Amino acid sequence: MDNILNINGITCAAINSGIKHAQNFSENLSIKDTKKLDLSIIFLKKGTQTAAVFTKNIFCAAPVLVAKNHLNHAIKALVINSGNANAGTGLVGLKNTYKVCDLVAKELDIKAEQVLPFSTGVIGQLLPMACFENNISTLVSNLAIDNFSQVAQAIMTTDLVDKVYSKQFKIGDNLITITGFAKGSGMIRPDMATMLSFIFTDIEATQSELQNCLTQAVNQSFNRITIDGDTSTNDACTLSATGVSSIKINDCMEKFQQSLNTVTKILAHKIIKDGEGATKFVEVCVKGGISVKDCLEVAYTVAHSPLVKTALFASDANWGRILAAVGRANIKYLRIEDVSIYLGKICLIKAGELNVYYTEAQGEAQMKKSEIVITIEIGKGELTESVWTTDLSYDYIKINSAYRT
Amino acid sequence: MDNILNINGITCAAINSGIKHAQNFSENLSIKDTKKLDLSIIFLKKGTQTAAVFTKNIFCAAPVLVAKNHLNHAIKALVINSGNANAGTGLVGLKNTYKVCDLVAKELDIKAEQVLPFSTGVIGQLLPMACFENNISTLVSNLAIDNFSQVAQAIMTTDLVDKVYSKQFKIGDNLITITGFAKGSGMIRPDMATMLSFIFTDIEATQSELQNCLTQAVNQSFNRITIDGDTSTNDACTLSATGVSSIKINDCMEKFQQSLNTVTKILAHKIIKDGEGATKFVEVCVKGGISVKDCLEVAYTVAHSPLVKTALFASDANWGRILAAVGRANIKYLRIEDVSIYLGKICLIKAGELNVYYTEAQGEAQMKKSEIVITIEIGKGELTESVWTTDLSYDYIKINSAYRT
Numbered sequence: 104m105d106n107i108l109n110i111n112g113i114t115c116a117a118i119n120s121g122i123k124h125a126q127n128f129s130e131n132l133s134i135k136d137t138k139k140l141d142l143s144i145i146f147l148k149k150g151t152q153t154a155a156v157f158t159k160n161i162f163c164a165a166p167v168l169v170a171k172n173h174l175n176h177a178i179k180a181l182v183i184n185s186g187n188a189n190a191g192t193g194l195v196g197l198k199n200t201y202k203v204c205d206l207v208a209k210e211l212d213i214k215a216e217q218v219l220p221f222s223t224g225v226i227g228q229l230l231p232m233a234c235f236e237n238n239i240s241t242l243v244s245n246l247a248i249d250n251f252s253q254v255a256q257a258i259m260t261t262d263l264v265d266k267v268y269s270k271q272f273k274i275g276d277n278l279i280t281i282t283g284f285a286k287g288s289g290m291i292r293p294d295m296a297t298m299l300s301f302i303f304t305d306i307e308a309t310q311s312e313l314q315n316c317l318t319q320a321v322n323q324s325f326n327r328i329t330i331d332g333d334t335s336t337n338d339a340c341t342l343s344a345t346g347v348s349s350i351k352i353n354d355c356m357e358k359f360q361q362s363l364n365t366v367t368k369i370l371a372h373k374i375i376k377d378g379e380g381a382t383k384f385v386e387v388c389v390k391g392g393i394s395v396k397d398c399l400e401v402a403y404t405v406a407h408s409p410l411v412k413t414a415l416f417a418s419d420a421n422w423g424r425i426l427a428a429v430g431r432a433n434i435k436y437l438r439i440e441d442v443s444i445y446l447g448k449i450c451l452i453k454a455g456e457l458n459v460y461y462t463e464a465q466g467e468a469q470m471k472k473s474e475i476v477i478t479i480e481i482g483k484g485e486l487t488e489s490v491w492t493t494d495l496s497y498d499y500i501k502i503n504s505a506y507r508t
Numbered sequence: 509m510d511n512i513l514n515i516n517g518i519t520c521a522a523i524n525s526g527i528k529h530a531q532n533f534s535e536n537l538s539i540k541d542t543k544k545l546d547l548s549i550i551f552l553k554k555g556t557q558t559a560a561v562f563t564k565n566i567f568c569a570a571p572v573l574v575a576k577n578h579l580n581h582a583i584k585a586l587v588i589n590s591g592n593a594n595a596g597t598g599l600v601g602l603k604n605t606y607k608v609c610d611l612v613a614k615e616l617d618i619k620a621e622q623v624l625p626f627s628t629g630v631i632g633q634l635l636p637m638a639c640f641e642n643n644i645s646t647l648v649s650n651l652a653i654d655n656f657s658q659v660a661q662a663i664m665t666t667d668l669v670d671k672v673y674s675k676q677f678k679i680g681d682n683l684i685t686i687t688g689f690a691k692g693s694g695m696i697r698p699d700m701a702t703m704l705s706f707i708f709t710d711i712e713a714t715q716s717e718l719q720n721c722l723t724q725a726v727n728q729s730f731n732r733i734t735i736d737g738d739t740s741t742n743d744a745c746t747l748s749a750t751g752v753s754s755i756k757i758n759d760c761m762e763k764f765q766q767s768l769n770t771v772t773k774i775l776a777h778k779i780i781k782d783g784e785g786a787t788k789f790v791e792v793c794v795k796g797g798i799s800v801k802d803c804l805e806v807a808y809t810v811a812h813s814p815l816v817k818t819a820l821f822a823s824d825a826n827w828g829r830i831l832a833a834v835g836r837a838n839i840k841y842l843r844i845e846d847v848s849i850y851l852g853k854i855c856l857i858k859a860g861e862l863n864v865y866y867t868e869a870q871g872e873a874q875m876k877k878s879e880i881v882i883t884i885e886i887g888k889g890e891l892t893e894s895v896w897t898t899d900l901s902y903d904y905i906k907i908n909s910a911y912r913t
Contacts (some may be wrong), residue, residue, distance in 0.1 A: 170529055413905055414908070414909070416909045456596070497906075
């Protein structure tokens with residue numbers, strides 16, 4: 104795990120509340136040495152501002168609906184459980200989420216509307232409410248500034264590793280710190296679904312400033328990764344700023360945005376590297392587009408192609424599959440004679456035809472690497488966009504075709 | 509193989525020309541007992557009208573470009589090779605295709621523009637022209653009315669079975685016959701890609717009447733099937749009408765369209781059943797849409813979801829994955845409380861929540877069947893649309909991650 108820097112104004116705690124056990128998921132989880140932490144509270148100092156982005160899946164889970172409702176209040180706490188996503192649970196699920204916020208609020212002497220709830224885990228089952236009732240008081244008494252690593256572990260479901268990253272930058276003599284953590288490894292299993300990420304900083308900012316920064320950061324990181332193209336009902340990412348540094352975001356906007364972009368991009372890449380059954384980390388970079396949308400359309404068509412993904416798994420430099428996927432992307436003005444394709448620095452396709460200097464041995468050498476960059480030049484404009492993905496392996500089928508237990 | 513009915517006015521022949529051997533693909537093909545037939549000519553009686561639809565992949569292969577060019581002439585012959593797709597071969601590939609048309613035209617004493625060429629097989633390699641030069645004369649002298657079954661086999665690449673279907677209907681005392689054959693089993697291997705289908709009838713019709721009928725038939729059959737969402741650079745489907753029956757299409761338009769729809773739908777289903785690594789034949793039926801487009805958007809999002817497809821492979825009645833895929837489809841007005849999901853006759857989700865009468869045993873029993881219907885009611889309108897697909901199995905990965913040899 105990368106070094107985690109604490110954030111002044113943020114305290115947190117995690118506990119083994121028994122939710123994962125209640126879902127009978129314990130045997131399948133890869134969390135062996137962490138006492139199955141599954142319930143966390145993060146307490147935000149007075150004055151902290153919080154922004155958030157949520158899943159675009161229109162069937163949001165109960166916690167997402169409640170979190171969206173609460174976001175226009177002064178948020179003072181996050182409560183996160185793993186093991187149960189409280190998704191597909193209807194009105195009872197919604198009531199349970201409100202109840203969880205109540206429990207947290209009472210213990211912290213704040214309003215229920217000041218609590219943002221998050222859940223991840225199996226879907227279609229009701230939250231085991233006793234796990235919350237019996238443990239929130241203990242959690243609150245355990246709140247401490249240096250518990251980030253516990254929480255990073257407590258939000259894991261089928262993740263093989265926890266995912267944390269901290270970054271600092273200097274503004275005059277002052278240091279600004281950003282720490283983020285995340286969970287997710289594709290939308291795995293009956294739906295240990297969900298990408299969650301929580302980011303904290305000691306900068307001073309308004310909610311709308313944070314919202315702008317977060318949206319921009321997420322768009323170039325979490326929204327640029329894909330394992331299987333599926334989107335969970337529970338995805339969420341928050342950014343909380345305590346203001347303890349007394350440095351205003353406007354005095355260092357560019358540096359802050361760059362650092363936040365780095366934190367989110369590194370967390371996003373950690374999710375891909377922990378992708379279900381992944382043996383390769385793959386960047387698909389599209390150059391020469393006339394719009395971001397068109398670059399992404401080409402990049403995602405390649406990144407989602409099962410034929411490209413199985414070729415990556417086989418280390419087969421199958422340019423035909425890449426070229427066919429580019430042609431299938433819905434970009435009417437593309438012309439094959441403008442298209443060039445590279446693996447790393449090796450040019451496979453030049454102006455729509457096989458590069459005469461290319462050898463299969465070169466392609467194979469590139470494809471055998473564990474990190475691969477596929478560059479597609481479409482020769483129409485000035486824009487470049489990348490997405491990140493994995494290969495499609497036997498293990499993906501194995502993980503995803505295992506029965507729910 | 510289903511019974512093949514001959515069509516008056518159509519003669520054909522197939523031969524082992526050595527193209528498959530030239531591509532070194534012979535060992536991998538499942539065609540063991542057919543002497544590796546790989547080159548076919550279909551000769552159309554004078555006056556025959558031909559309509560065609562082609563791949564929407566904007567990087568068309570050379571034969572598709574040439575066939576599109578020739579279609580506005582009076583088509584008298586189809587020439588089809590398997591083993592080499594002549595795709596990604598640039599200007600030389602284009603020249604070779606024109607040369608093939610020339611060779612056929614000379615032997616048949618017609619114009620080169622009256623020949624439609626089709627290729628399927630490995631991409632990125634030049635056509636072995638000697639295989640054409642040495643065999644077209646023999647092929648032409650072998651033309652006969654009862655050779656359809658040879659041609660059905662000669663167009664196969666990684667197909668495990670040939671795919672043929674004939675249908676007759678009566679109009680007064682006269683019989684009209686439609687015979688079609690097809691190849692394709694997903695976009696397999698370095699790109700033994702390609703769905704091809706050729707349909708023949710003795711009805712009398714203009715090209716534009718045939719084009720309307722064919723477009724309508726393809727839209728409810730070949731355009732409703734998906735194995736892995738990839739589209740080949742060579743896909744094509746033709747419909748030729750000899751007019752020998754002297755029955756005008758306008759005297760039986762509805763019957764003809766229905767019969768053509770049946771032929772194309774059955775051929776499409778045969779392709780799915782022969783899908784790469786397929787263990788299940790799956791219909792995804794969306795009911796209650798307000799537009800065809802929206803129904804298909806939901807149906808394809810479910811049918812393409814790797815999570816749904818792996819659950820199908822595992823016979824896991826994982827309604828959460830289906831529900832999440834429905835929510836991910838880009839239909840803004842969908843409300844979860846309007847959505848119901850069925851496996852066969854079994855209701856899993858009723859008004860957005862787990863049906864209280866549903867048991868896992870019921871779901872499992874449905875999922876263990878080799879043919880599965882997933883019905884999704886979205887409760888907004890009157891329209892119903894279906895697409896057909898397969899599960900995602902270990903064998904899919906195996907077939908598609910095998911090296912080109």
